[in-house]
Amino acid sequence: MEARMELHRAHLLLVLFISQFPGTAPFPAQDPPKLVNGIFGGSVLFPLNIPPQKRVVEIEWKFSPKVGMPLLIAEFVNGELKRPNEGDRFGHRLEMADETTLRIKGLELEDTGVMDVRVRFATSAILEHSFNLAVHEPVPMPQISHRLISYTADECNMTLQCQTLGKGGLRLSWKMGNPLRVLEGALGWHRLTDTGNELHLSWRPTTSNSTITCLVDNPVDLKNTSVDLFNVCQDADEYGCFSWVRTTMFVGLGLQITIIVLVNILERKDWNQCCAGVDAGIANMAPVGTNKPTKTFYRAHKRSP
Structure with missing residues (x-):
């Protein structure tokens, strides 16, 4: 029993001693996905927050859109950003903000998706990060x-x-x-x-x-x-006052128009009655030279010896 306890104590001391050297401590498990929000036309960063004492050998970025297959979009090897396919949807919109942080410029709405990052260290250890990228439109003015x-x-x-x-x-x-x-x-x-x-x-x-x-x-x-x-x-008070004045003006104007129309109707009626009386008098007058007694007298006068 004592021999087993001594062996366990020696193992703990060995682990503690080894952990003092850079690059030998175990890495934490993968962090939960981090939400990254971006605005249409803007840019976003994907920081990895790697301790400076950890020597990075290679970084890979794999993008999974909301619709479609995952795509390896970038690799960072020996201090240089490489693009496996420059003809993909990101084109020339990718760049390194620093040695471990990728930037996407000119964001598009279709850039919404999941960015998975795999980091390989000199110790052959691997660390993975995941980002949920959401691209939003600018808010219109209400x-x-x-x-x-x-x-x-x-x-x-x-x-x-x-x-x-x-x-x-x-x-x-x-x-x-x-x-x-x-x-x-x-x-x-x-x-x-x-x-x-x-x-x-x-x-x-x-x-x-x-x-x-x-x-x-x-x-x-x-x-x-x-x-x-x-x-x-x-404004509501002034509008109410203006409405009352406007209504009064319209009523007054309507009364004036009504009076003018009635006066014209009455004058036309009197004129028609006057004209009707004159026409009746003219119709009752006998035409000159058409009197029958005068004609008869003329004939009788002509037959006398």
């Missing part, structure tokens, strides 16, 4: 539209709607003030719809916070746009 529900001097009720033309994967949120902060106060003055893109407000003009901001983001980009509630409610 737009805020408003719909006024009611307005008084004390309270302005409205609905704000935030719209964006982006595809899925976008997150939308509302904030207030400057600098931006989450919506505060009693829940009675603001309410979000289930989709989150509509915000119902019961805002009091006497409050100091009048700026509401809509933020749209994805893992790599963020855009926002703001609206001033004071201006929205003020």
Whole structure:
């Protein structure tokens, strides 16, 4: 029993002694896949974080797209980046950021996939890394539209709607003030719809916070746009006043046109009646030279001796 314990102690001392020399310690198991987010047209890095005392002999990068077969896209041997097939989808978009970090430039949406990296050391040990690359589109600028529900001097009720033309994967949120902060106060003055893109407000003009901001983001980009509630409610008040003036003008103009039309109709009616009386009088007058008694007298006068 004592001999076995002495042998075990000697083995531990030997392992401890060997581990003091560079390149001889065992490497940790493969790390879980690391998420790398990139923006369309931008660039991403695949860092390996290898200790400087470890001498690297060769690095291989294998890319697996979402659709298609895995492809060996690059090798780093003797300090030089080699491309097994320069005619693949990455073309001239690959370069080394340092001796162990690969960079992809000019990202495309189809670059989304899994990047597997195998590192071979001078000790013949092998270390593997895996990266999940996700390429996102830039976030489009959102737009805020408003719909006024009611307005008084004390309270302005409205609905704000935030719209964006982006595809899925976008997150939308509302904030207030400057600098931006989450919506505060009693829940009675603001309410979000289930989709989150509509915000119902019961805002009091006497409050100091009048700026509401809509933020749209994805893992790599963020855009926002703001609206001033004071201006929205003020415009609504001015629009209401303008609408009343405009309505009054239209009613007055309509009355004037109606009066003019009625006067023209009455004048035309009187004129027609006058003309009808004149025509009747002319019709009752006998034509000159056609009187029958005169003609008879002429004939009787001619026959007398």
